[in-house]
Amino acid sequence: MAPHNHWQLIALDDFERPSAPASTMVQKTWLRLQNMLGLTRDEDATPEEQDFPHYREFDLEPGVAAVEQAWEDSDSAPSVRFVVSPPFSGSGAILRAWAKKHGYQQLDLPDKEQLQSAETQSWWKPQQCERWLLDEFSSFWLRTTSHMQFIRALLPRLLRGELGQGVVVVDSWTFAFLQRAWPLSLPHCYCFAAATPELLRQVGIEASDKVLRKLNAKARGNVAVALALWALEQESERTSPQMPSEADDGTAFILYALLLHHGLKGEHLQLVLPMLAPDQLDVQLLRLQQNGVIEFDDDNVWRVTVYAYVDVRDFLAGRGYWLDAF
């Protein structure tokens, strides 16, 4: 498999996003102009049409092999490594498979009391182990003053090696936020290299190089986003989800919070956005759901849909938000 494997785990600083062809830029500008002039069709966003085609999930094994190849020299492994994961990139699932294979214990997440009291020792002690994986770093805490204290207590302990040897998977949006919230830049950061036409073929998309390059640029080098956009393109009667025309500051707050925390439950959204009244929050969430921008999963967590991710990112970029680097 190795000679044909196009997955690559690289140092975060080496990441390069695929550049967009001129035609994609023109198309994007045209769509934006249509949105501004109100030429987009709102009737597309009917509940019946929210049943988007499911993109085929990709095989994790080549990703695991890429991690093994990058970290094969385990003797010189640092105490903790961070894997920065763009939304839907599958990095968490790949690292979980890798950890299982290599005997890394998956850590339990701290509970509410431990987070409130910034008590890292009581969280760590019962599950103390030599090698561990913390795969949900983005979702266990909330953007509140008390939880920030926990994060600030945990990060120095991780970097000092007090918790042994481990791997932390952190969402790219959380990572960007942490860079602002914690002045020390994190060492030993990795990520999967941006997708290439060859990698897209490896995960099952059959098309010409030109089409794949265009798709890859639109998906910002994110394999899962490319698979989702490709699935949409294959069904001509479907249209991609669109940001509601009523989208406002509240919409932006919700979408940013969902990306920052890898999805949130309704009550947790209310905690991080206390200035939105519960009924306002419900209206916003339902409107976004009707437009296919977010979904409510089986764990009662609201998440941005993979089909809408690119538009959501553009929406936040247009409003001057602090974005991830992917």
Added chain:
Amino acid sequence: MDTEKFLSIFKDIDSAALLEIGIVIVLSWVVIWCSQKLLPMLADHFHGKQRLFVLALIPTVRVVVLIAAIVWVIPLIIEPSARNMVAIIGAAGLAIGFALKDYVSSVVAGVVAVYEVPYRPGDWICVEGTYGEVKHIGMRAVEIVTPDDTVVFIPHMKLWSALIHNANNGGPSLMCVADFYLHPEHDANQVKHLLEDVALTSPYVQLAKPIVVVSNEEPWGTHYKLKAYPIDPRQQFQFLTDLTARGKSCLRALPVSFARLSPEHAAQLNP
């Protein structure tokens, strides 16, 4: 200069010239009117720098169109020789000096404002104690809307004499300052770090800009100023409300007591 000589400056205006002048005036008016209606509509679809750039085009378009119209029309009315220009400028100067001094001063300051840009549409300015967002820059006056939704017209000639305070100066960065007045018995560093986190965890905060807390000891207690930037200048009041509400709640939970100011101290803080 006798009347006959003065009138000889002007050309004989025939109906074709009159029609041309009329068309130029109407066209100029249409272009200016359209720019004043369409550009703000376009700007509403943008945020941050892009919005401010589009809004700043409005006065520029007006000045360009007016200059073009004047350059077009003058040769149709007078013979543009040096002698004629001196005569016209002399007569105009006399009229302005006596009757239209303030009006012309405002108009000239309006032209200067387009190039010096002490304010642009979208800026938040304070002139002689009146604070608001610049909505429109006219020929004679700038129109601002205060936080209480009152429209205030400020003549451009204030440029010559008054201090113009511009909070965001054409950019999307506008610093907000939330005040906290605390009882002196507390750990100042703990409060400082807490207030920084209050700003950091606000959904309104612009993470690309710094967050600063400064404190000042007063006879009645400690005055903290939490300084941070909202993502959009238009969110400044909601941002301040959010900082104040969550800041108070976090300080109470610490716990820290709030200062009880005597009426004279309160008057000093809010003169």
